[in-house]
Amino acid sequence: MHFATLPDARARRAPDGPCLADDRVRLTNAEFAARVRGAAVEFTLRGVGAGDPVALMLPNRVEFVVALFAAWRLGAVVTPVNPSLTAEEAGYQIEDSGARLVVSETQVASAETLSPDSLPQDGPATPLSAPDDHAIALVIYTSGTTGRPKGVMLDHTNLSAMSGMSAAATQLSSMDHSLLILPLFHVNGIVVSILSPLAAGAQATIAGRFNAETFFGTLARVRPTFFSAVPAIYAMLLSRPEHQTADFSSLRFAVCGAAPMPAALITRAEEVFGVPVVEGYGLSEGTCASTLNPLAGPRKPGTVGVPLAGQDVAIMNAGGVLLPPGEAGEIVVRGRNVMRGYLNRPQETAVSIVDGWLHTGDVGRFDEDGYLVLVDRIKDMIIRGGENIYPSEIEAILHRHTDVAEAAVVGDGHPVLGEVPVAFVSLTPGAATGAAELAEFCTGSLAKFKLPAEILIVDSLPRNAIGKVDKPALRDSLQSV
Structure with missing residues (x-):
C-alpha cells in the first residue's frame, strides 16, 4: 500500500478504531484521516504540490505525523529537521532541500513558516491523484566524514519495502501498540515506530522528549506492546530504581538500534523487561534496518542479527569481491530498501551505490551461523x-x-x-x-x-x-x- 492512501484506508476499515496519540490528543482512524485532509488543504493554499519539499521542524507530537501524511497526499516530499539545531544548521538543510514551506513551532527566517497549531482539523474528501511508488517521499539528512550533511533520498518504494520487512520481522498485527520515544526526525522513529505499525493496522502513541524518570509511568499508562530505543536509553532505564516495580506486562518485545549494544546490557534488559530485546543494524541510506536478531529464533547478543528477508547483506573486500563467513570487510547491502541516492550529489551517490550494492563504510563479518558481527567503522562517526x-x-x-x-x-x-x-x-x-x-x-x-x-x-x-x-x-x- 502506498502511504498516501493509508489514512483513508484505515478510516474506511475501522473509523472508530484507535490510530495515533500523544500527550495531548488521541485520534481515531477517522479523526486522523480528517486532520490529514485538512493539513493537505492548508499546504495546497500555500503553494505546495507534487514534488515540492516540505520541512518538518517539530518535536515529537501528533502534528508531525499528520503533516507527513498530508504532504504525501499531495505527492510532496518531506525533510525532517532536528528542532534542536542552530539557525545556521537548520538553514543549511532547509536551503539545500529546497523546502518552500517549514512547519515549525518557531519562526524560521529562511522559508515560509506554518505553525502546527494552525493546521485545520478537517478537510474535504478530495480524490487522490494516482500515487507514484517512485516519487521521493523523504529526504533524511546525514553526514559523511567530510563536508556538509547530505540529503538521503528515500522514495515510497523504499518506505513500503522497509515497513513490510520490519513488520514481518517483528510479527506486527492490528493488536500491537507502538510507543515512540525516539525523535521523529530520525528514520528509525518514522519507520519502526510509526509507519510499520500503522501499515499493519496497529496504533502508535508518541511520547515527548525522552525522560528516564517518567518512562515507567508512561509505560503503565499507554500499555504498548513494543518500543524502540538506543543503548544509552536502556542503560539509563536500568539504572533507575523504578524498574524493580514497573509493569512490563503489556510488552511483547523491544528493539535496540543506532549503536552497538553491549551483550551484557541486552541480557540485563531482557531479564528486567521479561521480553526479547532485539538488536539490529542499519543506516539511513538503507531506510533504517538491514539486520535484526530474530524475535522468534535464537538471538545472539554481541551480534546484530541476520539479514532481513528481502535484503542481501554481504561482506566485500576493497577489490569488490564478496567474502566468505569469518572474514572481515566492508558491509554492503542490496534490496528495495536502498536509497535512490544523495540529493543533488550524483558523484557521491555513484561512490556509495556500485552495481546495486550500498557501501556502508562499516566493517563487519558473518559468524558461522550467519549472524553479523560489527568489527569497526571505516568512517569516524x-x-x-x-x-x-x-x-x-x-x-x-x-x-x-x-x-x-x-x-x-x-x-x-x-x-x-x-x-x-x-x-x-x-x-x-x-x-x-x-x-x-x-x-x-x-x-x-x-x-x-x-x-x-x-x-x-x-x-x-x-x-x-x-x-x-x-x-x-x-x-x-x-x-x-
Whole structure:
C-alpha cells in the first residue's frame, strides 16, 4: 500500500478504531484521516504540490505525523529537521532541500513558516491523484566524514519495502501498540515506530522528549506492546530504581538500534523487561534496518542479527569481491530498501551505490551461523546516545576561530552515552585562547548534543607517515589518561 492512501484506508476499515496519540490528543482512524485532509488543504493554499519539499521542524507530537501524511497526499516530499539545531544548521538543510514551506513551532527566517497549531482539523474528501511508488517521499539528512550533511533520498518504494520487512520481522498485527520515544526526525522513529505499525493496522502513541524518570509511568499508562530505543536509553532505564516495580506486562518485545549494544546490557534488559530485546543494524541510506536478531529464533547478543528477508547483506573486500563467513570487510547491502541516492550529489551517490550494492563504510563479518558481527567503522562517526555526530562538522566550527591552527575531534568512551566527542586543538603562535572560550565559541553554531565534551589544547597534533592527523593516536591518548 502506498502511504498516501493509508489514512483513508484505515478510516474506511475501522473509523472508530484507535490510530495515533500523544500527550495531548488521541485520534481515531477517522479523526486522523480528517486532520490529514485538512493539513493537505492548508499546504495546497500555500503553494505546495507534487514534488515540492516540505520541512518538518517539530518535536515529537501528533502534528508531525499528520503533516507527513498530508504532504504525501499531495505527492510532496518531506525533510525532517532536528528542532534542536542552530539557525545556521537548520538553514543549511532547509536551503539545500529546497523546502518552500517549514512547519515549525518557531519562526524560521529562511522559508515560509506554518505553525502546527494552525493546521485545520478537517478537510474535504478530495480524490487522490494516482500515487507514484517512485516519487521521493523523504529526504533524511546525514553526514559523511567530510563536508556538509547530505540529503538521503528515500522514495515510497523504499518506505513500503522497509515497513513490510520490519513488520514481518517483528510479527506486527492490528493488536500491537507502538510507543515512540525516539525523535521523529530520525528514520528509525518514522519507520519502526510509526509507519510499520500503522501499515499493519496497529496504533502508535508518541511520547515527548525522552525522560528516564517518567518512562515507567508512561509505560503503565499507554500499555504498548513494543518500543524502540538506543543503548544509552536502556542503560539509563536500568539504572533507575523504578524498574524493580514497573509493569512490563503489556510488552511483547523491544528493539535496540543506532549503536552497538553491549551483550551484557541486552541480557540485563531482557531479564528486567521479561521480553526479547532485539538488536539490529542499519543506516539511513538503507531506510533504517538491514539486520535484526530474530524475535522468534535464537538471538545472539554481541551480534546484530541476520539479514532481513528481502535484503542481501554481504561482506566485500576493497577489490569488490564478496567474502566468505569469518572474514572481515566492508558491509554492503542490496534490496528495495536502498536509497535512490544523495540529493543533488550524483558523484557521491555513484561512490556509495556500485552495481546495486550500498557501501556502508562499516566493517563487519558473518559468524558461522550467519549472524553479523560489527568489527569497526571505516568512517569516524561518533554515536552519542544514538545521535550521529560527525567530527568534520565540529572541526569546521573550531577552525573558524582565528586562534585555532588545527583541530581534530575523536570519540571517547562514555558509560551511558556510548561515546562523546573530544576535541584536540593546537593554537596559532602567540595565541592564549583557552578551552572555555573555544567551547563558548562552538555554542552558537552547534547543537547541544554535538558540543565537545572536552577541548584539549595541545602543542601540535600527531601525524602518521603520510602527514595526515593520526586520529588513532589521539584515541589511544584518551585511553591512557
